Amino acid sequence: MKYTKLPNTDLEISSICLGTMTWGQQNTEAEGHEQLDFALEKGVNFIDTAEMYSVPGKAETQGSTETIIGTWLADRKDRDKIVLASKITGPARNFQHIREDLNFSKKSLEDALHKSLKRLQTDYLDLYQLHWPERAVNVFGVRDYAHENNKQWQDNFAAILENLEAFVKAGKIRHIGLSNETPFGVMRYMEEARKGKRKMISVQNAYNLLNRRDEVGLSEVLLQENVGYLPYSPLAFGQLSGKYLNGATPKDSRVTLFPAYSRYHSESSFRAVEKYHAIAKKHEISLAQMSLAFVRQQPFVTSTIIGATTIDQLSENIDSVNVTLSQEILKEINAIHAEIPNPAP
Numbered sequence: 001m002k003y004t005k006l007p008n009t010d011l012e013i014s015s016i017c018l019g020t021m022t023w024g025q026q027n028t029e030a031e032g033h034e035q036l037d038f039a040l041e042k043g044v045n046f047i048d049t050a051e052m053y054s055v056p057g058k059a060e061t062q063g064s065t066e067t068i069i070g071t072w073l074a075d076r077k078d079r080d081k082i083v084l085a086s087k088i089t090g091p092a093r094n095f096q097h098i099r100e101d102l103n104f105s106k107k108s109l110e111d112a113l114h115k116s117l118k119r120l121q122t123d124y125l126d127l128y129q130l131h132w133p134e135r136a137v138n139v140f141g142v143r144d145y146a147h148e149n150n151k152q153w154q155d156n157f158a159a160i161l162e163n164l165e166a167f168v169k170a171g172k173i174r175h176i177g178l179s180n181e182t183p184f185g186v187m188r189y190m191e192e193a194r195k196g197k198r199k200m201i202s203v204q205n206a207y208n209l210l211n212r213r214d215e216v217g218l219s220e221v222l223l224q225e226n227v228g229y230l231p232y233s234p235l236a237f238g239q240l241s242g243k244y245l246n247g248a249t250p251k252d253s254r255v256t257l258f259p260a261y262s263r264y265h266s267e268s269s270f271r272a273v274e275k276y277h278a279i280a281k282k283h284e285i286s287l288a289q290m291s292l293a294f295v296r297q298q299p300f301v302t303s304t305i306i307g308a309t310t311i312d313q314l315s316e317n318i319d320s321v322n323v324t325l326s327q328e329i330l331k332e333i334n335a336i337h338a339e340i341p342n343p344a345p
Contacts, residue, residue, distance in 0.1 A: 001043025002321050004302060006083070007228045008201045009175055011126060013083050015296060015321050017046040019232060019307035024054030024064025026254065026309050032068040033075075035314055040081065042318045048204070048230070048305050050087035050131055051116050052095060056258055059097035063119050070121035084120065085127035087179055087204075088112040091134055103134055104156070106163045113167060128164070128173040129204060132180035139180045139206075141263040143345040157188045161197040168198060177202035177228070183217040190225050200227065202302065207231035209240055209276055209291050210269050210344040212337060219300045228302035231295050235306075235317075236264040236344060240291035242277050244270075252309065268343035275336045283329055292320035294333060 002015040018039045023032035036047070053065035066086065073079050088109060089095050091102045101108055117123060132139060134156060136148045167173045178186065178200050186203060193199040203222065207214050208231070222229050235241050237254055244265070249256050255265060273287075280287040295304050308314035325333075 001318075003045075006127070006175070006201060006302060007226050008199055011083050011175070013046040013303050014044045015303055016044050016318055017048050017085075017230060017303045017305040018044050019305040020047065020049045020065050020069065021053040021055045022254075022307060022309050023068045024061045025056075026054070026252070026257070029068045029071065031309075032065075033072045034311065035308065036069070036072050037076075038311055038314060039318065040078065042315075044318060045081060046083045046085070046303055048085045048232075049120075050089070050129075051112055052087075052089045052098060052131065056260070057095055062098055063115070066116055066119035070119050074121045079122055083126045084122065085129060085177075086116050086120070086125055087129040087131040088116075090130060090132040092132075104130060104160045104163065106166070109163050109167065113172060117172065124172050124174060126174045127177050127202065128167070128175075129177040129179045129202070130160070130181075133178075133182075133185055135185075137180070137182050137185070138345075139182075141345065143342075158192050158195075158197060161189070161192055165198050175201050177204065177230075179204040181205065183221050186218065186221050186225070186227065190221075190227075202228035202230055204230040204232055204305070206233045207295060207301075208234045208236045209294060209333065209337070210236045210264055210272060211342055213342050213345050215298075219298075222300040229298075229300050230303055230305055231301060232305040232307075234292050234295045234304050235288055236269070236291075237261055239264040239269060239273055239344075240276065240287060241313075242273065242287040245273065245277060254309075264344045266343055268340055272336060272340040272343050275340070276333065279329060279332045279336070283326075285323060286316065288316055289320040289323045290325065290329070290333075292317060293323040293325050294330070296321065297325060297330075 003012050006013050049065050054061050089098050138145045164176050189200040243250050255261050277287045280290040306317040
């Protein structure tokens with residue numbers, strides 16, 4: 001395994017982060033524990049979860065992923081061996097089963113954090129993230145920004161940081177970060193940090209060969225402001241494993257089970273995947289490992305969040321840390337990107 005420092009911290013994290021959102025629906029508790037044991041044995045020490053998991057989010061299974069991690073922590077007594085991250089759910093129409101007020105007020109943070117800590121059976125989180133902004137932004141498959149009057153949120157940046165600071169001082173959170181955030185949002189938080197507020201140390205966004213939009217704008221912010229980047233969906237819901245090529249519909253795959261997760265299933269996405277698959281085949285590496293290596297090699301990437309439903313998938317994904325793409329392969333990848341740029345934002 002390779003390791004790096006999470007910017008602005010003394011935390012040394014693995015270059016591969018174990019994502020957990022399938023545990024509780026696609027994966028059982030026993031399978032979640034097996035993945036944790038396997039990942040830890042392979043040198044992975046960074047685990048990411050969220051209060052809304054497992055996915056798809058629904059009342060019956062909300063919090064199930066954190067509960068599975070919690071029973072593993074209680075049994076293995078390995079809390080000191082991992083860097084543990086979770087998230088508070090932002091405003092959304094479909095998650096009122098989590099909390100009536102889905103925002104980042106002191107009351108909501110208190111409720112979310114303490115319930116997460118209880119499910120996880122720990123007294124602190126190494127990283128606590130805002131799952132998506134309070135204001136309206138173009139994320140989750142929306143390409144263009146449609147402006148709404150977000151004035152009611154403009155003064156919230158400082159207040160959110162003040163609310164989070166109280167939990168840091170209480171020892172319940174070590175560091176804070178963002179998820180599904182834009183360059184504007186990150187810079188607003190950086191402005192507050194320059195005024196003396198606690199700094200947001202990381203951003204967790206979707207990033208993969210089919211969605212490279214964070215290279216435009218956000219990558220400069222990350223590098224200039226020394227903010228970590230934790231890309232999720234590096235295999236685009238499995239598209240970049242090649243398992244959906246030629247019209248295949250694997251029985252237990254996410255998109256087969258949950259057709260609404262079709263963000264990466266556009267016609268142009270399939271065309272791009274076919275071309276990327278040809279590059280991988282030419283150079284005798286798997287499409288999955290090529291896709292993961294591409295993400296890991298970006299200069300603004302800190303740790304890549306992978307998810308798997310089987311140990312075989314998990315093993316291949318973790319082993320991608322040992323794959324380094326040549327300049328020739330990168331040139332061929334970028335030629336496809338120039339031809340079919342960001343088919344799945």
